[in-house]
Amino acid sequence: MGRRPCCERKGLKKGPWRPEEDEILINYINKHGHGSWRSLPKLAVYTLCLNFEALWKFLFCRASPLQPIKGLISTLTGLRRCGKSCRLRWTNYLRPDIKRGPFTLDEEKLVIQLHAILGNRWAAIASQLPGRTDNEIKNLWNTHLKKRLLCMGVDPLTHEPFTSGGPTTRPRSSPATRHMAQWESARLEAEARLSKESLFFNSPPTSVKPDPDFFLRLWNSEVGESFRKLNGEAKADCRSPISQASSSTKCGSVSGVTIDVGPIAAGSSTPKSSRTEDPIMFDASFSSSSNESEDSSDTALQLLLDFPINNDMSFLEDVDTYATPPQC
DNA sequence: AACCACTTCAACCGCTTTTGG
DNA sequence: CCCAAAAGCGGTTGAAGTGGT
Numbered sequence: 328m329g330r331r332p333c334c335e336r337k338g339l340k341k342g343p344w345r346p347e348e349d350e351i352l353i354n355y356i357n358k359h360g361h362g363s364w365r366s367l368p369k370l371a372v373y374t375l376c377l378n379f380e381a382l383w384k385f386l387f388c389r390a391s392p393l394q395p396i397k398g399l400i401s402t403l404t405g406l407r408r409c410g411k412s413c414r415l416r417w418t419n420y421l422r423p424d425i426k427r428g429p430f431t432l433d434e435e436k437l438v439i440q441l442h443a444i445l446g447n448r449w450a451a452i453a454s455q456l457p458g459r460t461d462n463e464i465k466n467l468w469n470t471h472l473k474k475r476l477l478c479m480g481v482d483p484l485t486h487e488p489f490t491s492g493g494p495t496t497r498p499r500s501s502p503a504t505r506h507m508a509q510w511e512s513a514r515l516e517a518e519a520r521l522s523k524e525s526l527f528f529n530s531p532p533t534s535v536k537p538d539p540d541f542f543l544r545l546w547n548s549e550v551g552e553s554f555r556k557l558n559g560e561a562k563a564d565c566r567s568p569i570s571q572a573s574s575s576t577k578c579g580s581v582s583g584v585t586i587d588v589g590p591i592a593a594g595s596s597t598p599k600s601s602r603t604e605d606p607i608m609f610d611a612s613f614s615s616s617s618n619e620s621e622d623s624s625d626t627a628l629q630l631l632l633d634f635p636i637n638n639d640m641s642f643l644e645d646v647d648t649y650a651t652p653p654q655c
Numbered sequence: 656a657a658c659c660a661c662t663t664c665a666a667c668c669g670c671t672t673t674t675g676g
Numbered sequence: 677c678c679c680a681a682a683a684g685c686g687g688t689t690g691a692a693g694t695g696g697t
Binding site: 343364411447448449461462465 | 682683684685686687691692
């Protein structure tokens with residue numbers, strides 16, 4: 328059973344968007360939102376016609392000359408794009424909340440750190456960088472960060488230094504450290520999902536208050552459930568993220584100890600994660616107060632991001648040094 | 656000025672996941 | 677529960693821009 332292609336209609340336009348097309352799309356979405364991307368192009372053209380007719384009627388108090396040829400106009404003008412193309416254009420370029428311009432140093436660091444945790448899950452990474460799109464981050468990674476890491480002798484896949492023979496093989500990790508990585512992966516995904524939901528309900532992002540029960544709710548949610556199933560082996564060490572966070576002697580809080588974290592188990596909290604099996608390595612100097620880490624997801628994320636990842640990221644400070652990488 | 660190689664990034668493609676009848 | 681359609685996602689492509697010779 329083959330899938331029907333997205334653009335089944337012949338003659339749909341491809342390639343770069345023209346400003347007029349952008350305008351039509353923006354006007355339509357601002358007015359109506361996007362209910363169905365597939366039907367949007369037709370509706371956008373129709374709305375354009377209706378607007379013109381309404382304006383004509385308002386100005387001249389009679390039916391617009393467009394009326395008899397509305398169908399023809401619709402096929403000749405406006406948004407002859409497939410819904411998929413519209414969605415992509417909107418989410419990657421036209422959305423008003425998109426932050427344009429070069430990435431800051433902090434953003435680049437964050438991308439590298441999140442990539443170490445999440446792998447090539449660009450959408451999940453993008454959810455932690457307000458105003459940045461997954462496409463943008465993916466491009467940043469492929470064009471800049473990956474090369475910079477390579478030039479530093481760091482494997483962009485494993486985030487570990489190359490050995491003399493090339494990329495290092497993944498070290499085996501303890502159940503406890505795997506558990507941490509899996510949990511963080513699941514948590515970040517859930518956080519991304521929650522932030523999406525909060526956006527959907529129009530709550531301003533800044534108004535999202537840290538929720539003290541965040542971990543508890545998450546642990547009791549389907550994410551936590553699937554996570555527990557997959558991690559029976561680690562049960563003895565870590566009972567829940569709460570207990571993990573509240574008891575500094577259990578599994579995570581190792582002060583000054585290098586923890587190497589193996590691959591995120593295939594199929595952790597979501598089936599999709601089986602696609603990405605990037606290893607993680609934390610050089611964890613993880614001595615902060617564990618009570619703080621359960622206070623809020625933001626704090627927890629900060630804690631996670633405060634881990635100095637194995638590779639020294641100081642190279643990012645001196646961008647010029649690596650703008651023209653030696654021998655790369 | 657012309658050519659070539661390289662880089663960047665918007666857009667497309669195809670696969671997976673989610674949703675709804 | 678099943679299936680088809682829609683949405684979402686990551687990988688890849690190719691046009692445009694830039695720099696070097």
